[in-house]
Amino acid sequence: MTLQYKITHVFCPLQLPDGDDHSHSNDLALSEALCHSASSYYRHLDNPIKGHWKCVEKLLHNLYEATRLEQLEETLVSSQLESMAVGDVVAYLIRAQNAAVVFRRGAEETIAESFEVSPTVAAVMSSCDKLVCSYPGPAIAVPNVVFGDAVFRLELAHFLCEMNKDNLDAAPTTRKAGTTVSETRDTVHPRYITELLTGILRAVGRPADVQRINKRIGDDVVWRNSHLPWRRSSLWLIIRVVLQTTLARNGLGVDVYKAFVLFFMNGLAGEAVGHGMSDDVLHWISAKLSRRLMKLGESAPNWLSAYRAVGVYKHSKAVV
Template identity: 35%
Template sequence: MPAHHHEHIQAAIDMLSSLEGDTNESGLQNSIRDVAARGRTLVLHVRAQNAGVLVTAASDGHIRFDTFELSATNKAVVGTKGRLLRSFPGAPVSIPATKMEEETFREAVAQALSSLSSQTVASVQRTAVKSGKTHVEMRDSCDPSMISEVLVNFLSAHGQPADSPQITKCTRDEVLWNYSLYPWHRSPRWLLIRVALHLTLRRATGSDALYKQAMLFVTSCMLQTAVVNLPSDVASRKDPFHRDMLHAMVAKIDWRLKKLGAMVETRIENHVQKVIDNAMSILKGAWTSVQTADARRLNMQSLRELDFNRDVNVAYPDLEKFLSSIGRRTSQSNQGTSKPSSGLLPLSSDVLPQLSFNAGFTMLNLINFENWVAAHSRKWVDTHWDEADACRQVETTMTRYHDLAVKSCADNPELLSAMHLTMAELWTALDIAATHKLPRLKLYAPAISYHPLESLLLPTKSQMHRLRKVEEYLALRKAGASRPWSKLYHDIENNESFAVQYFDQDSTLQRELDSIKKSATTARAQRVSELGNLKTKFQTLMQYVDTHECEEYEVTVRRYQRT
């Protein structure tokens, strides 16, 4: 790498070397003191808590603690489709360097980390219910809350939260049991190394380029080591595992190299390409050996003894009898009465199809109907617009087609796009018929827009031509309209609204309005007269009540006397 990266790379090497340090209390105290005094970075694998801790000396005179979980839970791994996306680190904490210089504080931190590295805590272990009792599920990963919560809360009391852009790792983890007590997981230590290396190099350089090149170089060195230490029989058929593993390593490294592209330094790219070429030469040699071992030697000399004239003349006496008997057969015809009916929709260029057919032929009939609309809808409306129910026929057909197509094409975007295109063509036919009957409608802009049609998925050229015709028609209608579409359906108090103008020119509707007004006036007069009579009767009864007194009668009913 260029010289300006050497310092960052050496710091990363020193950090990873700290993984091999002592995890006892005294060793951790010394390591933490080095972080504060020398500006080093310490990475810890708190194995018993399934956690990683990254201790870094920041440039602002603080010590930064990053914590994160290593192995994911079995539920998270099994319940995820594809790769499991995980973000690192958790909630970072920043401690003043002066606080870390206090021996008692360092002792407390070192003692906590040393104890948690080797001792499990029952309260954070996963549990399972077996035979009605709760047991510790030792086959699942441990909850790292003793690090991510307890330790972080303790550190937060002496420091403050720190800002930390997170990194995302796509982990292709598995949970596998194969006649074993514990399940197989990807190495948590390898994840710890990658996360620590990624965070350290990213914070030092401000980008992921250096980390990605470092991982590319490291994996190519692994491949180089694998090539050097291959067994002598790698090219034979007795040891296919090594060839498969070698091919997988080459594929992964080559894909990583292609993804990085121009980001890779030339010397690293040359090194990686050389390693890949060496591995591929071994694989090609192994494949050649397999082909050679599996080769077949054919005896071509026997073909010289073939006599085609003799070999193709084969006697089949039974076949000859059968063929000669065909000419002596007598014809026998049995005419049945069955006349099966077709389930396909009958179509004619001058008849609007009626969408009523057998449910088993729905999709085929819908396709045939869409083809009819594309080919004959304009011609049909030009010859039938003057019929009294032409608009009603088109509207009914549109409603029926939409109900059927939505159910049949709900999960297919291309079929739904074809449905919307057909609906637009039917609306065009309906608009042509309506504007022929009522030319005044052309003054009002249509209420639909052609812009949503631009999002349709139309795979064929003919469909694009149909869409262009619809868009051209809508553009001409809007260009020829002088009034907005809102006056077509609303603003009935406005003189420019379609309802008002249609009423003004229709004498039948005017006579109907006059008739309604006369009937309403007559009914109102009758109700007013009825109301007057009731008021008069009410006043008469009230006067009768005011001028009379109550009279008492004594009535005997059986043995009971009631007054």
């Protein structure tokens, strides 16, 4: 079931589930798979790049550690923030607030970024194509003198952990039988992170001018005879956004990001073949991988092109 979840949310095939398939074990499996893939990818890199990639490995490992518990734990968050060195990045999914928080350690300042992780149902359903979203949202630079204070870190960790589990009044509402009720099938407004936390940090920092990216978000809202609709994984979105922005800022660029995503997806494709998934799913996977390799073009590493060529042959043979 965890493999089915990873394939569904990473490749987004035509046949999607009729309702919500999120679970803690599924998030943990996705995070763990990315950690293993990042470690394997490291062995293929040239020496000048390996130093920068260590930051990515640490980022994914910290995210996996935070995901291991069903709720964020204050001691863990505070410890991760304290152990950040210059160039390190940590990210957290604040699920109850439909938001992500990213911290980037610099030589003199730590930049705190936040953004919404799941667009509203109206935004997704009204779009004829993929949504184009800009990431991250607001960014605040906090001096390391302040960020290094133990009391500040503990209060920040406490705030994030409480926001991760508290259902506040940011949920949308609807009218049923003449009564206003919460619309649990829609996403909540991330204001308590993107606005409240941003305002708190601005009191001790300043607005930061950071490099932003635009992403075409492939999401959907599928609902039939279920309590909640199917929505694409928030964790998968956070990982892609943080990886792309981090690699763009440390000089590796978007091509390294795209190559790693292709490497990760190819590993999932091998698992799908090994577990005998249906032919239509394998065909969809193969088409997705081929398109990504084509978009990379000559910037794709030779070893990855050869690795992918073997994969396409195996998948096509399995479909036939």
